[in-house]
Every structure is written in C-alpha cells, then in structure tokens.
Amino acid sequence: MGEINSYKDLRVWQTAMDIAVLVYDLTRDFPKDELYGMTSQIRRAAVSVPANIAEGFGRESSGSFVSFLRVAQGSFKELETHLQLSARVGLADDQNVAPALAQCDELGRMLRAYIRSIQRSADER
Numbered sequence: 082m083g084e085i086n087s088y089k090d091l092r093v094w095q096t097a098m099d100i101a102v103l104v105y106d107l108t109r110d111f112p113k114d115e116l117y118g119m120t121s122q123i124r125r126a127a128v129s130v131p132a133n134i135a136e137g138f139g140r141e142s143s144g145s146f147v148s149f150l151r152v153a154q155g156s157f158k159e160l161e162t163h164l165q166l167s168a169r170v171g172l173a174d175d176q177n178v179a180p181a182l183a184q185c186d187e188l189g190r191m192l193r194a195y196i197r198s199i200q201r202s203a204d205e206r
Contacts, residue, residue, distance in 0.1 A: 087138075088134060088135040088138035088139070091134065091138065091195075092191065093134060093188070093191045093192060093195050094131050094134045094135060094138075096184065096187060096188050096191060097130040097131035097134060097153070097157075097188060098131045099184065100127060100130070100160075100181060100184045100185065100188060101124075101127040101128055101130070101131060103180065103181050103184065104123055104124060104127040104160070104164075104181060105124060105127070107123075107164075107173060107177055107178070107181060108120045108123055108124060110173070110177075111167070111172050111173070112172065115172060119163060119166070119167055119172055122159075122163050123160065123163045123164065123167065126156050126157075126159040126160035126163055127156075127160050129152075129153070129156035129159075130153045130156045130157050130160065130188070131153075133149045133150070133152045133153035133156060134149065134150065134153050136149055137149025137150055137152075137153070143199050143200075143202065143203040144203065146199060147196055147199055147200060147203075150192060150195060150196050150199070151196070153192060154189070154192050154193075154196075157185060157188055157189060157192065158189075160185065161182065161185045161189075164178050164181055164182055164185070165178070165182070
C-alpha cells in the first residue's frame with residue numbers, strides 16, 4: 082500500500098464504506114413500516130463504522146485513534162447482529178444478507194489487525 086495521507090487511504094475505511102453502500106442497497110427493499118425501525122438501525126450502525134474510523138484518524142494520538150477504532154468495532158458488531166436478525170425475522174433473505182456478512186467478517190479481521198498494529202507501533206516509541 083502507498084503512503085497514507087488521509088483516512089480515505091485506509092483500506093479498512095474503504096471496506097467499511099463499501100459495506101455501508103451494500104447495506105443501503107439491501108435495506109432499500111425492507112418494508113416501509115420498518116423505515117424507522119430496523120432499516121434505520123442497520124443504516125446508522127453501518128454509517129457509524131467508517132465515520133468513527135475517519136474521526137479517530139483525525140485525532141492527535143494513537144491511543145485516541147484506537148479508542149475510535151474500538152467504537153467502530155462495536156458498531157460493526159451491532160451491524161452484524163441487525164443483519165442476522167433481519168434475516169431471521171424475514172425482512173431479508175439469507176442469500177441477500179450473506180454478502181454483507183461476509184464483508185463484515187473481513188472488516189472485523191481488518192479492524193483487529195489494524196488496532197494491534199497501531200498499539201505495537203505506539204509501544205515501540
């Protein structure tokens with residue numbers, strides 16, 4: 082990977098954005114009576130992940146950045162749960178939710194690895 086000048090250069094942020102777009106597409110087909118329920122919850126969780134990565138990147142310290150990455154992790158776990166529940170209650174088909182959950186698995190690994198990497202770098206200073 083090239084030089085990182087912005088949060089937009091982070092693969093973890095790019096992946097989180099891709100998932101948010103996928104989630105918006107998926108929830109577009111949810112029933113209208115879920116607009117302020119599950120649709121809203123899923124979308125807010127999905128948007129929170131890249132937003133927290135971006136906000137943390139803008140902080141002055143690696144400790145603060147890690148804190149925001151952990152918040153992003155929490156939002157991502159919330160998103161996974163909402164997606165699984167939406168399939169279980171019949172708001173979405175398993176086959177439509179599966180690609181988002183697969184990307185969530187990848188994002189989870191990326192977030193954990195990135196947090197460990199930042200912490201190691203901070204420890205070495």
